[in-house]
Amino acid sequence: MNAIAGTPPEDLNLLPDHEFRLHVRRFVEANYPAEIRNPPKRLHWSENKAWYMILAAQGWLAPGWPREWGGMALSPTKQIILIEEFERYGCARTNDMGIVMIGPLLLKYGTPEQKKSFLPAILQGEHVWCQGYSEPNAGSDLASLRTEAVLDGDHYVVNGQKTWTTLGSDANWIFLLVRTDKVAKKQEGISFLLVPMDSPGITVRPIVNLDLHDEFCEVFFDNVRVPAANLVGEANKGWTMAKALLGFERIHLGSPKQSAYALQRLRQLGERMGVSEDASFQDSFSRLWLDLEDLKALYETYVERLRRGEGLPPDVSMLKVIQSELFQRISDALLEVAGENAGLLEPMDGNRDLHPAGIFINARPTTIYGGSNEIQRNIIAKNVLDLPG
Ligand SMILES: Cc1cc2nc3c(=O)[nH]c(=O)nc-3n(C[C@H](O)[C@H](O)[C@H](O)COP(=O)(O)OP(=O)(O)OC[C@H]3O[C@@H](n4cnc5c(N)ncnc54)[C@H](O)[C@@H]3O)c2cc1C
Structure with missing residues (x-):
């Protein structure tokens, strides 16, 4: 070079x-x-x-x-x-939700004022965003969400609860899907709101995960007043934007970064454990590596579409499925090669880079968040393969 x-x-x-x-x-x-x-x-x-x-x-x-x-x-x-x-x-x-989710959404649907006020604040690190989509009874079936926003003069009054809000305790802004029409068909009564986390009436409670880490939170809204100017797009038309944002999220989650990281570590671990020349290691490593190269090629095609300003087709779901399952397969291989080190909750002795169990645990939820892989497969079945629902 x-x-x-x-x-x-x-x-x-x-x-x-x-x-x-x-x-x-x-x-x-x-x-x-x-x-x-x-x-x-x-x-x-x-x-x-x-x-x-x-x-x-x-x-x-x-x-x-x-x-x-x-x-x-x-x-x-x-x-x-x-x-x-x-x-x-x-x-x-x-904390990249501003960059990979709400930024692209505002670029596409925000008013000129919203772009001017929110985009620079993301790039300057002033606004740290979190995602308020999921609720206790609205995960896969997101359109069942019940957090409501009622217009009162020039403010919306928000009541309800969000959950699994990643790094919600770090954020000073949250983008919310809220119900603004309880009578309409469920997808047609949803709106998209931008809410400062320091608004009176918001309570954030961290949830400790399997890894004993407070990565996500529950967020409660009790008569929270939000300026109507913080609505993105039209009232009750939030579902189209909600889906567009999920498309951006799927591109992000389908990026080869997690698998590329894990495969690097698998290579290092093979060397450390003295198995990198073994035929069985090389066989499994090569398969994973080739799958990663395929993933990169697929990822490029979607990034190129975005760059051309085109919408994302429903088959972007495939990208998220392939990435997350490849990441899990690499993390399984890491545990296998790690032998007795597989049970360590800390990096391996003398090498902070090698933490097989940490990568394994990180890989578990990837098939759940951003819309579970079962739901992605349903989307592909219905909207790409035209199979009966
Ligand atoms: C680490 C992590 C971070 C997250 N961060 C955020 C965040 O920042 N903001 C946010 O809003 N949400 C976040 N989530 C929530 C995530 O989007 C939901 O967990 C996900 O959409 C699944 O919803 P659920 O947990 O309610 O599971 P459920 O919807 O209850 O599903 C349970 C199981 O049933 C399956 N299932 C459900 N319906 C069907 C169906 N029709 N066909 C086949 N199978 C089905 C699912 O695939 C799953 O296996 C996060 C989740 C995780 C794990």
């Missing part, structure tokens, strides 16, 4: 791919905070903020956003290289 001659161009798309890779690698190695390399679990904002702000200062927070809104407008191939280099180095996932 050659070094880049001179200063890189402002539009990094102009760099040849190998130079771009080198440029990213150098940047990460020079700037990534060592203390949060290869974190064994999802970090809180207080822990990953430094990296978020470093990316913000570099202009690298939003690889897929248009340049006019502070994004990098990177080609799909370069977005994958960026992901690969971040994963190769063990960079933490940040």
